[in-house]
Amino acid sequence: MSAIVLRHGLIVARAGSRLGDVLIRDGVIEQVADQVEAPPGAQEVDAEGCWIGPGLVDLHTHLREPGREQAEDIESGARAGAIGGYTALVAMPNTEPALDNVALVAYVLERGSRTPLDVAVAGAITRGREGQFLAPMAEMAALGVRLFTDDGLGVQDPLVMRRALEYAKPLGVTLAQHCEDEKLANGGSMNEGAVSGRLGLIGRPAVAEEVMVMRDLELVRLTGARMHFLHLSTARSVAMVVAARRMGLPVTCEVTPHHITLDEVSCSNFDPRFKVHPPLRVLSDVAALRQGLRDGTIDAVATDHAPHAPELKDLPFDEAPAGMLGLEHAAALAYEALGSEECSPITFFDVLSRNPARIAQLRQGDRRFGMSGQGGDVVEGESANVVVFDPDSRWRVDRTALQSRSINTPYHGRELLGRVRSTIAKGRLVVDESVLV
């Protein structure tokens, strides 16, 4: 592995950012200085005008393998992640079959270890994600699984959720919930409100999400177990989680790039590429999520990267599957939501790297599957997971030029500000000049 030198970037660190160079060798950040001397044969990356920070960590990636490899597989998902600046992904368990046992978890970890990135696994809370019987969480935890979720669906039965929290607590793992009460969501396909009524589409009301957030906060209070709230989409949901945390409950939350950049009006043309669960909400929710991100009350931006084969997104809106791509554009969208030119680089890396790494317990790494430490500052001795982000680069989303196997991005044609220039994963330069090396 040849050495890498990053030249003249803003090296972002909590203790104080500085302009300078970074030398990476043998998977480690070897030197951070005003100017470093490049060893013979080193790859040089021009980071002029760019931010150099820890590689991004996605808490919420649907890699679709096993079972739906026509939409995405671990290898293509890792490529999409690398282009997006990610050095670690947490693979969601709603595959076919679901990741609810050690054999399947080991399979994904092993396949992930062949990619340049760290691929961690979130295991299912219940067997088959059917919401009835607990999955073998202790066995999966022994294999390194630190997050459990039935994502795609929330655990609907409150008694099952209580048992899951009680069982998870001594294992030191975190349960992550997709909060939507499916009874109240009523089979709906977009946000319930002015647009759904006009379009004659059944709505998934905000209250379907908020009722489950409220229920689960009370269950956390009861059990004391740790809980992470996936893709919160309403102002009320965030306010409840924030209030609970102020009272000392061990809860964290994330928002997606789409919930902070799009609203329900996007669905007006019945384009299923805008269909997602929870649905795109109203502008006041978008504003509240942005505010929460800026002031640090929302912990993380997580993509909910959800590839779907193109023929499925050509179905009528109510029949098409929910979900959209996320990995390749998340950094620019988060930058936009954080205020573009006003975006603080510290906050940017907090929500995209440090906090997600902490929530997924990826700071330490795990030798068994070649996982390195994620989410640390760019300082000497840290694992070399680094991203170079150019906040001034303007570019246009082109769905024909994606690394993902799928094209279901809602941003096709949109101009973005801010682009990942380079990604260094485990000491290897995997993306340079915004293309895969």
Place this chain on the structure above:
Amino acid sequence: MIDSIRGCSLLTLNDMSCAAITEVLDTAESFVEVNRRAIKKVPALKGRVVASLFFEESTRTRLSFEAAAKRLSADVLSLAVASSSMKKGESLRDTIATIEALGIDAVVMRHKSSGAAAQVEGFVPNVRVINAGDGQHQHPTQGLLDAFTVRQVLAERLGVIGSETGSSLFEGLNVLIVGDIRHSRVARSDVAAYVALGASVRVAAPGTLLPVDIDAWPVSVVEDFDEAIEWADVVGLLRLQHERGTGSFVPSLGEFTFTHGLTWERARRLKSGALIMHPGPMNRGVEVDSRVADLDAAIINRQVENGVPIRMAVLYLCIVGAAKGEVQ
């Protein structure tokens, strides 16, 4: 605002101007006469091909559109969905592409999913798409024929022809739409048409059958149906749609009739000359008492009859895009 549907697809009546709607009604007026001839045919769409794609069951709308197309001398390709490759897993996009490859000018389509017609228009931009009902979204030709029927009847009373009145008969007209507004594509199209033409519209429904966005509609909500009966010049009833799972929205059909059915007692309190309408098929004894449905004030058969000239007008305007006056 859309000021004419000439040469366009017809997906929704939302955003349609008074002029656009009046143009369709006036064009339909000229086709009424054709339907009264012994030989009910004009060569207006000779050599044109219209595909009729009904992905959801329908009898009257489908027959009405096909009759309209044939009276304009168009060739009609009719896809019977039950026996088509849609049942074999072919996507909507591929089905439409196949039909388009046969060389068609327009597609008339009905689908159980809201927005399906809009999606199809995106798949085949060179073909005019005429929405014959999409889910709970819109049923534009029903809205047009309802407005046409009201204007026709009111004009007859004055001894004039509807097209001589433009939209003037709708000024100050009180329209009360009653029943399952929430699930009704007819209500959405009716409201758009009546409001664009200048009528005043109120709606009455059980709380569970009002749309969630009713505050944004250009109508006022009547909490008690009984209090609005005397106000109405036109009562538009809607089918209570058991097949869409309406069952869990009201305790029983009997209770619906009790609160929102047009019973004999309620009908007796209507203004003299008030009109009773229903898009069919009726649930006699539920939305409307059977005797009320057979009163002269109930112009339900006129609605059915007018389906053909309205659809002739829509096909003609959408496909040929000709200006008024060129019809004959």
